[in-house]
Amino acid sequence: MxxxxxxxxxxxxxxSEPLWHQAEQQILGGLGVDFNQPPLLQSTGLTTASVIAHWYQHQPWPELTPAQVQQRIIDFVASGVASEGxxxxxxxxxxxxxxxxxxxxxxxxxxxxxxxxxxxxxxxxxxxxxxxxxxxxxxxxxxxxxxxxxxxxxxxxxxxxxxxxxxxxxxxxxxxxxxxxxxxxxxxxxxxxxxxxxxxxxxxxxxxxxxxxxxxxxxxx
Incomplete structure (x- = not known):
């Protein structure tokens, strides 16, 4: 079969899911995103881009582009995986x-x-x-x-x-x-x-x- x-x-x-959660909380939270505000999102299994797009659409932040935020999250997780995965x-x-x-x-x-x-x-x-x-x-x-x-x-x-x-x-x-x-x-x-x-x-x-x-x-x- x-x-x-x-x-x-x-x-x-x-x-690595805890690292993704930490990255989102630290980086998106640092940009002012309130994860308790609707529409809420279950991000496990979704692409990083789709998670960022969701929050940017409903709680847009100044200065950084979604692509820049995505790279910061990826770098955060990669660093954690490389050191303690x-x-x-x-x-x-x-x-x-x-x-x-x-x-x-x-x-x-x-x-x-x-x-x-x-x-x-x-x-x-x-x-x-x-x-x-x-x-x-x-x-x-x-x-x-x-x-x-x-x-x-x-x-x-x-x-x-x-x-x-x-x-x-x-x-x-x-x-x-x-x-x-x-x-x-x-x-x-x-x-x-x-x-x-x-x-x-x-x-x-x-x-x-x-x-x-x-x-x-x-x-x-």
């Missing part, structure tokens, strides 16, 4: 198991190339990935399916033969729209949220994933 496994990055490969629990063992089954591996992220490269280098896992797809390679980020379709194309694998790991509703929506099988890894406070019901499977962390069953079964087919 499966010929490839595709990983989201933020919140899946690495626990850690792989999600169970990730190294899962990557090794997938590689042992000779399945192709890709990463598909709404983050830019700088953050993708920084993350893979920090975790020392670049060598596992046959394809690396970032937001700068597609016209639309998640929840559009573009980046997952691109990953499948780069791997040379049909979407229906791809297994995806995602932590956000936007990412799950994107992967399902691409016709892929999705394992959701929601944050603890979102575990029971209905927005993850469209996922094919749900786990709390990689150590809960029965990779021997899933990957060996796919190798037999």
């Amino acid at each position: 499966f010929q490839a496994v595709i990983f989201d990055m933020d919140g899946v490969l690495i626990d 850690n792989a999600k629990t169970g990730l190294p063992a899962l990557l090794e198991a997938i590689a042992a089954q000779q399945l192709k591996i890709a990463v598909a992220t709404n983050s830019p190339k700088l953050l993708l490269d920084t993350t893979l280098q920090r975790l020392n896992i670049t060598h596992y990935f046959n394809a690396r797809c970032h937001i700068e390679l597609v016209k639309q980020g998640k929840p559009a399916p573009d980046i997952y379709l691109l990953a499948a194309e780069k791997l040379g694998v049909a979407p229906q033969h791809c297994l995806v790991f995602e932590d956000s509703s936007a990412g799950v929506t994107a992967a399902k729209a691409a016709g892929m099988t999705v394992v959701a890894i929601p944050a603890a406070h979102e575990w029971h949220h209905s927005k993850f019901d469209i996922a094919d499977h749900k786990i709390r962390c990689f150590t809960e994933f029965d990779y021997q069953h899933w990957l060996q079964a796919s190798a037999k087919e």
Whole structure:
């Protein structure tokens, strides 16, 4: 069934979501954005550009352009990842198991190339990935399916033969729209949220994933 496994990055490969939150609070908050004012935004899984565009539209600030604000947020997160980023629990063992089954591996992220490269280098896992797809390679980020379709194309694998790991509703929506099988890894406070019901499977962390069953079964087919 499966010929490839595709990983989201933020919140899946690495626990970087707190860094994104800190960056938005510090940089956008410093520009006067009040995150408690409507329309509120659940930013997890969205592109940085779309988050900034949302707040700029409803609470515009002077001087800095949205592009300049975006770069400051990206630099903040990249610095944090480079200095203190850690792989999600169970990730190294899962990557090794997938590689042992000779399945192709890709990463598909709404983050830019700088953050993708920084993350893979920090975790020392670049060598596992046959394809690396970032937001700068597609016209639309998640929840559009573009980046997952691109990953499948780069791997040379049909979407229906791809297994995806995602932590956000936007990412799950994107992967399902691409016709892929999705394992959701929601944050603890979102575990029971209905927005993850469209996922094919749900786990709390990689150590809960029965990779021997899933990957060996796919190798037999």
